[in-house]
Amino acid sequence: MSDHTIRAEAPGDEAAIYNLIAQAFAPMPFADGDEQELVNRLRADGDLALSLVAVDAGGVIVGHVGFSPATIDHAACGWFQMAPVSVCPPRQLQGIGSALIEAGLRHLREQGASGVAVVGNPAYYERFGFTVIDGLAPASEHDQPYFRAQAFDRSAPAGTLRYAPAFG
Numbered sequence: 244m245s246d247h248t249i250r251a252e253a254p255g256d257e258a259a260i261y262n263l264i265a266q267a268f269a270p271m272p273f274a275d276g277d278e279q280e281l282v283n284r285l286r287a288d289g290d291l292a293l294s295l296v297a298v299d300a301g302g303v304i305v306g307h308v309g310f311s312p313a314t315i316d317h318a319a320c321g322w323f324q325m326a327p328v329s330v331c332p333p334r335q336l337q338g339i340g341s342a343l344i345e346a347g348l349r350h351l352r353e354q355g356a357s358g359v360a361v362v363g364n365p366a367y368y369e370r371f372g373f374t375v376i377d378g379l380a381p382a383s384e385h386d387q388p389y390f391r392a393q394a395f396d397r398s399a400p401a402g403t404l405r406y407a408p409a410f411g
């Protein structure tokens with residue numbers, strides 16, 4: 244489907260993004276109900292490094308992806324965490340989530356980022372190049388089975404990847 248465009252979050256989008264994330268995660272059994280608050284906390288902390296929205300032909304925001312800085316062994320090294328990814332339920336499975344993720348990864352790569360990590364269903368995220376990187380692990384053991392990453396450069400990142408403080 245190509246009846247949507249992707250653009251950076253603009254002032255005034257905040258409430259629509261908040262509502263969209265709440266709507267997208269509400270039916271998900273793994274959701275903790277905090278996903279929409281997370282984006283507000285990241286924004287308030289100045290850690291919403293990249294925030295993209297998908298907008299339909301009528302100008303309605305139907306998808307969102309956020310990226311925030313991550314550290315490896317407490318060092319800021321150009322890594323980002325991709326979370327959350329949300330598409331409004333009636334528009335899911337139409338390629339919007341994929342388009343948002345690909346646009347975000349492309350932008351970060353072009354900006355010289357070192358890599359991106361994600362916690363989620365590997366069956367979905369591995370198609371975008373996320374994989375298990377030996378030696379790179381999340382701080383939380385709980386995240387471990389769902390933790391995937393991709394390096395944009397030839398470095399072999401190793402250590403403990405930590406998310407921005409807003410993740411708690």
Ligand SMILES: CC(C)(COP(=O)(O)OP(=O)(O)OC[C@H]1O[C@@H](n2cnc3c(N)ncnc32)[C@H](O)[C@@H]1OP(=O)(O)O)[C@@H](O)C(=O)NCCC(=O)NCCS
Nearest residue numbers: 267268328329330335336337338339340341363364366367
């Ligand atoms: C997950 C989400 C962002 C995907 O966006 P989308 O626009 O619906 O997905 P796309 O159209 O880009 O991709 C569709 C493909 O992804 C698969 N897919 C979608 N969501 C998936 C999920 N949660 N787990 C595994 N596969 C998934 C579909 O089966 C489909 O596979 P196919 O191409 O082999 O047919 C969206 O469904 C959503 O907002 N879900 C609720 C919130 C959520 O779970 N966010 C991610 C948390 S980690």
